[in-house]
Amino acid sequence: xxxxxxxxxxxxxxxxxxxxxxxxxxxxxxxxxxxxxxxxxxxxxxxxxxxxxxxxxxxxxxxxxxxxxxxxxxxxxxxxxxxxxxxxxxxxxxxxxxxxxxxxxxxxxxxxxxxxxxxxxxxxxxxxxxxxxxxxxxxxxxxxxxxxxxxxxxxxxxxxxxxxxxxxxxxxxxxxxxxxxxxxxxxxxxxxxxxxxxxxxxxxxxxxxxxxxxxxxxxxxxxxxxxxxxxxxxxxxxxxxxxxxxxxxxxxxxxxxxxxxxxxxxxxxxxxxxxxxx
Amino acid sequence: xxxxxxxxxxxxxxxxxxxxxxxxxxxxxxxxxxxxxxxxxxxxxxxxxxxxxxxxxxxxxxxxxxxxxxxxxxxxxxxxxxxxxxxxxxxxxxxxxxxxxxxxxxxxxxxxxxxxxxxxxxxxxxxxxxxxxxxxxxxxxxxxxxxxxxxxxxxxxxxxxxxxxxx
Numbered sequence: 001x002x003x004x005x006x007x008x009x010x011x012x013x014x015x016x017x018x019x020x021x022x023x024x025x026x027x028x029x030x031x032x033x034x035x036x037x038x039x040x041x042x043x044x045x046x047x048x049x050x051x052x053x054x055x056x057x058x059x060x061x062x063x064x065x066x067x068x069x070x071x072x073x074x075x076x077x078x079x080x081x082x083x084x085x086x087x088x089x090x091x092x093x094x095x096x097x098x099x100x101x102x103x104x105x106x107x108x109x110x111x112x113x114x115x116x117x118x119x120x121x122x123x124x125x126x127x128x129x130x131x132x133x134x135x136x137x138x139x140x141x142x143x144x145x146x147x148x149x150x151x152x153x154x155x156x157x158x159x160x161x162x163x164x165x166x167x168x169x170x171x172x173x174x175x176x177x178x179x180x181x182x183x184x185x186x187x188x189x190x191x192x193x194x195x196x197x198x199x200x201x202x203x204x205x206x207x208x209x210x211x212x213x214x215x216x217x218x219x220x221x222x223x224x225x226x227x228x229x230x231x232x233x234x235x236x237x238x239x240x241x242x243x244x245x246x247x248x249x250x251x252x253x254x255x256x257x258x259x260x261x262x263x264x265x266x267x268x269x270x271x272x273x274x275x276x277x278x
Numbered sequence: 279x280x281x282x283x284x285x286x287x288x289x290x291x292x293x294x295x296x297x298x299x300x301x302x303x304x305x306x307x308x309x310x311x312x313x314x315x316x317x318x319x320x321x322x323x324x325x326x327x328x329x330x331x332x333x334x335x336x337x338x339x340x341x342x343x344x345x346x347x348x349x350x351x352x353x354x355x356x357x358x359x360x361x362x363x364x365x366x367x368x369x370x371x372x373x374x375x376x377x378x379x380x381x382x383x384x385x386x387x388x389x390x391x392x393x394x395x396x397x398x399x400x401x402x403x404x405x406x407x408x409x410x411x412x413x414x415x416x417x418x419x420x421x422x423x424x425x426x427x428x429x430x431x432x433x434x435x436x437x438x439x440x441x442x443x444x445x
Contacts (some may be wrong), residue, residue, distance in 0.1 A: 002281035004302045013329070013359060020355065023348035025297050038341045045292065045342065126343035128310065133343050135296075170345060178343065185400055186345055205401075245399075270302075 011133055016134045032162040039173050046176035050123045050137050117274040132181045139175045149237050150179050162241045164264040166273055183267055191242055193225045202261055210261035216254050221248055281293025289314055292338050310416035316358045316374050317383045318427050319406045322434045332358030357383045373424055380423035381416050
């Protein structure tokens with residue numbers, strides 16, 4: 001017993017470390033449900049976060065208004081530049097529209113599919129510098145279940161609105177849910193290029209950009225091509241807009257075609273999202 | 279009373295960190311106030327408090343945001359525990375001490391975090407590890423340490439003369 005007395009504290013520290021490692025190992029695989037303590041802590045903290053977040057948004061709005069008065073002059077100059085830029089952009093877009101009739105058909109199809117959407121508010125973003133996860137204020141009480149797709153509406157062409165992919169629900173509490181975004185390292189999305197129907201996989205990286213590769217080495221892909229989810233694997237619903245191809249990198253050695261993708265969503269400025277309920 | 283204040287500190291920090299702090303990004307980097315608070319409370323209250331506070335803050339962060347429960351808990355636990363060893367030997371009036379401890383803890387945190395990510399089969403390169411360690415976060419955490427130390431020292435300072443043995 002002398003041994004136990006002498007090294008009591010060290011043994012406690014080692015036991016705690018082992019318990020924590022077991023927890024890490026246990027939770028690093030995909031889990032079905034939240035455990036009891038997790039549910040309790042989340043249920044207490046998320047309403048408080050909601051109130052603070054909305055108060056902060058109000059204060060930020062006030063400062064922004066005062067700032068607007070002073071910046072009106074500069075804004076005038078900026079807008080003139082903007083008009084020039086937009087005129088160039090319109091020419092480019094007309095070119096794209098004229099080239100692809102089926103693009104329009106596909107979009108009409110998207111408009112006609114009525115997904116069951118639930119509106120949700122973001123109540124907290126992950127504080128660290130490593131990941132881009134966040135929590136929303138709707139949970140299992142509102143009918144959200146694990147694996148649901150998170151989207152936001154964006155306009156991709158004149159008056160054409162589509163759902164753009166943000167991420168998927170990772171865990172659900174009673175009145176909150178943990179969401180992992182597509183720019184996260186852990187998340188891979190199977191996509192297809194709408195123009196040629198070529199498929200591939202993209203995933204986020206630690207520095208918050210989207211990168212991926214195409215299944216077919218000889219696939220015809222140019223920068224500006226639009227990506228949609230293909231629905232392969234059943235993780236995401238099919239035909240949800242992801243973004244545009246930014247750059248195509250062909251490497252002879254690896255016999256693969258890599259692309260970088262510019263997502264349709266600005267992940268730094270997310271406040272409201274929609275959940276597609278199955 | 280002290281325990282209640284510690285719980286309150288953890289809750290306020292968590293809310294501050296998840297709502298206001300992400301908007302104050304400079305070059306995409308935010309200070310990790312949770313880490314700084316663990317270090318400073320460990321310096322003020324000792325290794326056992328440090329360890330417990332580390333686990334508490336880490337678990338709250340893990341449960342609310344990350345996929346794997348326990349990584350932050352593990353790292354903060356050891357940071358709190360080891361920083362607590364310095365409680366009786368560091369000069370309380372010199373504000374540089376918590377700053378240096380915070381910067382060392384930040385390096386330790388990022389190295390250990392990359393190690394965990396590596397073993398959890400995340401595709402991470404040496405380049406990204408170096409970038410995460412040698413970043414503006416060191417400076418930000420140092421500045422945050424000054425402010426938080428000034429604040430917490432007032433709340434958690436203990437009388438200098440004591441009539442019982444230190445634990």
